[in-house]
Amino acid sequence: MTSERRFPVRLDVRNGAVDMSHGSGGRAMAQLIGELFRRYLDNALLAQGNDQALFAPPPGRLVMSTDGHVISPLFFPGGDIGSLAVHGTVNDVAMAGARPLYLAAGFILEEGFPLAELARIVESMANAANAAGVPVVAGDTKVVERGKGDGVFITTTGIGVVPEGILISGDRAEPGDAILVSGSIGDHGVAILSKRENLGFETEIHSDSAALHGLVAAMVEAVGEIHCLRDPTRGGLATTLNELAQQSGVGMQIREDAIPLRPEVAAACELLGLDPLYVANEGKLIGICPPDRADDLLAAMRAHPLGADSAIIGEVVEDPHRFVQMETRFGGSRIVDWLAGEQLPRIC
Amino acid sequence: MRYIDEFRDQRLARRLAKTIAAEAQPSREYRLMEFCGGHTHAIFRYGVQHLMPPNVRFVHGPGCPVCVLPMACIDQAIALATQHPVTLCTYGDLMRVPASERKTLLKAKAEGADIRMVYSTQDVLRIARHQPHRQVVFFAIGFETTTPPTAVAVKVARSEGLDNFSVFCNHVLTPPALRTILSAAGPRGARLDGILGPSHVSTLIGSRPYWFVAQEFGIPVVIAGFEPLDVMQSALMLVRQLNEGRCEVENQYTRAVTEAGNRKAQALMDEVFQVRARFEWRGLGILPDSALTLGEAYADLDAERRFPTQVAAAREVRGCECPAILRGVKQPTDCRLFGNPCTPENPMGSCMVSSEGACAAYWSYGRLREPARAGAATG
Numbered sequence: 100m101t102s103e104r105r106f107p108v109r110l111d112v113r114n115g116a117v118d119m120s121h122g123s124g125g126r127a128m129a130q131l132i133g134e135l136f137r138r139y140l141d142n143a144l145l146a147q148g149n150d151q152a153l154f155a156p157p158p159g160r161l162v163m164s165t166d167g168h169v170i171s172p173l174f175f176p177g178g179d180i181g182s183l184a185v186h187g188t189v190n191d192v193a194m195a196g197a198r199p200l201y202l203a204a205g206f207i208l209e210e211g212f213p214l215a216e217l218a219r220i221v222e223s224m225a226n227a228a229n230a231a232g233v234p235v236v237a238g239d240t241k242v243v244e245r246g247k248g249d250g251v252f253i254t255t256t257g258i259g260v261v262p263e264g265i266l267i268s269g270d271r272a273e274p275g276d277a278i279l280v281s282g283s284i285g286d287h288g289v290a291i292l293s294k295r296e297n298l299g300f301e302t303e304i305h306s307d308s309a310a311l312h313g314l315v316a317a318m319v320e321a322v323g324e325i326h327c328l329r330d331p332t333r334g335g336l337a338t339t340l341n342e343l344a345q346q347s348g349v350g351m352q353i354r355e356d357a358i359p360l361r362p363e364v365a366a367a368c369e370l371l372g373l374d375p376l377y378v379a380n381e382g383k384l385i386g387i388c389p390p391d392r393a394d395d396l397l398a399a400m401r402a403h404p405l406g407a408d409s410a411i412i413g414e415v416v417e418d419p420h421r422f423v424q425m426e427t428r429f430g431g432s433r434i435v436d437w438l439a440g441e442q443l444p445r446i447c
Numbered sequence: 448m449r450y451i452d453e454f455r456d457q458r459l460a461r462r463l464a465k466t467i468a469a470e471a472q473p474s475r476e477y478r479l480m481e482f483c484g485g486h487t488h489a490i491f492r493y494g495v496q497h498l499m500p501p502n503v504r505f506v507h508g509p510g511c512p513v514c515v516l517p518m519a520c521i522d523q524a525i526a527l528a529t530q531h532p533v534t535l536c537t538y539g540d541l542m543r544v545p546a547s548e549r550k551t552l553l554k555a556k557a558e559g560a561d562i563r564m565v566y567s568t569q570d571v572l573r574i575a576r577h578q579p580h581r582q583v584v585f586f587a588i589g590f591e592t593t594t595p596p597t598a599v600a601v602k603v604a605r606s607e608g609l610d611n612f613s614v615f616c617n618h619v620l621t622p623p624a625l626r627t628i629l630s631a632a633g634p635r636g637a638r639l640d641g642i643l644g645p646s647h648v649s650t651l652i653g654s655r656p657y658w659f660v661a662q663e664f665g666i667p668v669v670i671a672g673f674e675p676l677d678v679m680q681s682a683l684m685l686v687r688q689l690n691e692g693r694c695e696v697e698n699q700y701t702r703a704v705t706e707a708g709n710r711k712a713q714a715l716m717d718e719v720f721q722v723r724a725r726f727e728w729r730g731l732g733i734l735p736d737s738a739l740t741l742g743e744a745y746a747d748l749d750a751e752r753r754f755p756t757q758v759a760a761a762r763e764v765r766g767c768e769c770p771a772i773l774r775g776v777k778q779p780t781d782c783r784l785f786g787n788p789c790t791p792e793n794p795m796g797s798c799m800v801s802s803e804g805a806c807a808a809y810w811s812y813g814r815l816r817e818p819a820r821a822g823a824a825t826g
Contacts, residue, residue, distance in 0.1 A: 430457040431494020439791030
């Protein structure tokens with residue numbers, strides 16, 4: 100409330116734009132923070148008004164993660180850079196089996212960026228954080244000259260606590276383990292693609308961007324022995340499986356016909372010459388657990404709204420080459436390699 | 448997916464595999480060259496080779512437009528984008544093709560050249576309209592299939608008066624390449640029993656241009672679609688021709704290819720392009736009448752005339768077997784560089800760049816199958 104009294108002329112959010120003074124550390128910056136950021140992201144820790152948030156750590160092991168977001172376009176079907184910045188980091192924290200506690204956010208704004216769009220992004224971020232129950236408790240704003248950024252970049256850092264007895268790590272996959280995926284793949288990448296101006300195809304596909312910590316909590320509660328969890332973001336399912344195979348020193352055998360895939364996504368990929376196995380997701384996870392617990396894990400995942408289309412897609416095998424192999428729908432078999440180069444730049 | 452899943456049906460594939468195994472005579476070998484990179488990609492992506500009996504083998508042909516582009520061409524494109532104040536537009540696959548001194552268009556872009564990746568010629572026109580005061584060059588490559596879109600873009604640019612649009616034209620023609628491969632005798636030539644003919648190219652030029660293969664070289668041709676079942680059915684058709692001693696140009700891809708081809712597209716090509724007297728192909732050398740350039744009526748849109756470039760002689764990577772692989776003489780695993788250090792992340796030769804290149808297909812999908820020869824399988 101004090102902020103409003105400090106600035107006789109209110110910030111022109113409707114028609115104004117970011118200028119260099121908004122990153123100067125002076126009054127203009129204080130006004131931007133007070134009248135725009137704090138308006139949406141209000142919470143008790145942020146309201147402390149210091150350069151840091153002060154809180155007592157909960158008992159247990161803490162995890163911490165950070166993620167930079169540079170997506171283009173900033174707004175896409177099913178989300179925007181604000182909600183994505185919350186979901187991305189909440190998910191990275193959650194993939195340790197953790198309960199996310201707090202987020203911090205750093206904004207890099209480009210001179211000339213419309214304040215109305217910034218307000219939309221911050222509001223969306225606040226809505227995502229509220230829905231996830233993970234408040235943004237610290238933040239930072241910098242401004243770069245026109246042409247030195249692309250509207251807005253957001254880096255978020257998250258902290259979370261891992262329940263007693265849970266040990267989830269990418270190096271724990273063992274031969275025989277079952278591989279599960281929480282739903283259809285490739286939705287995010289194709290949704291982004293459809294909005295790239297030079298592609299000009301129309302689709303109703305929405306990004307799957309979502310906070311997965313609720314699903315993870317349900318999974319961990321049902322099956323404490325989960326060995327690995329990871330969200331297949333950039334590089335898609337194929338690349339994430341290769342990462343896990345590499346880290347655990349194992350091979351993987353998956354079945355193409357078991358992998359959930361929307362027909363619209365399959366069609367878009369067919370048209371553009373993309374392989375959906377390599378297309379990004381922002382609201383899916385891969386789970387790996389002992390084979391005798393796979394059915395219980397699958398049931399727990401399917402019972403959660405974000406895991407309704409979950410499936411068992413294959414198993415971990417012994418393989419000194421650490422290859423991921425796939426039985427194709429056609430009846431052949433092939434290697435599913437790491438992604439080489441970029442299928443699409445700047446999708447998250 | 449309708450019209451797609453039907454051509455990837457597992458039961459039909461098994462049935463076809465059984466028929467091929469029953470009809471292929473164990474006493475003889477069937478070495479079938481699939482001309483197109485699209486075929487190569489399908490064979491590996493769907494694991495078609497593993498459904499074939501061991502004596503029916505696919506030999507990979509030169510039909511990958513990125514792979515047959517000589518290094519000098521990429522050098523020239525980089526020179527164009529760095530020696531002149533232009534925006535150079537090109538398809539994504541070309542960005543990582545190695546040029547001389549391990550340069551690529553991607554690296555040139557990182558160093559400040561204005562190079563954009565486009566999905567179609569329409570994107571290039573759009574860019575040209577958006578920046579009327581800056582020259583926009585389209586780096587056009589591809590076999591006959593990709594020539595009509597370039598021709599249309601040229602005509603649209605002319606009719607709209609887009610003075611800042613031009614084309615660096617590197618379109619190539621299929622029949623001369625096929626003739627060169629079949630003419631090469633001795634150690635430079637591949638031993639071939641049959642040809643799986645191009646599918647998309649043939650929708651344009653028809654099946655007639657392949658008659659010389661059967662008539663002059665006595666090798667049967669089956670024009671084959673790009674779906675895995677198309678490839679298998681075409682292999683069966685070739686096996687039957689060989690067993691029966693026939694030597695014909697047959698058409699498996701009847702849903703898109705006719706004998707005469709697409710006359711409207713052909714007329715468009717004739718109007719806009721003219722045949723180059725000579726053009727260098729990677730692996731095949733300098734071939735007469737094997738590529739296209741803009742015809743005299745559109746010569747003012749020719750980027751080579753508008754922007755002269757200075758390029759030193761191209762230097763190929765030593766040990767790279769792309770040329771022999773493109774002629775069907777060697778397999779990717781015969782190359783000393785395969786897998787170490789040449790991989791899709793760090794390509795030394797063009798065949799490792801495009802997903803239609805034989806080396807990239809071997810590496811990404813099939814390296815486990817050739818463990819004895821692929822020394823770098825664990826890399």
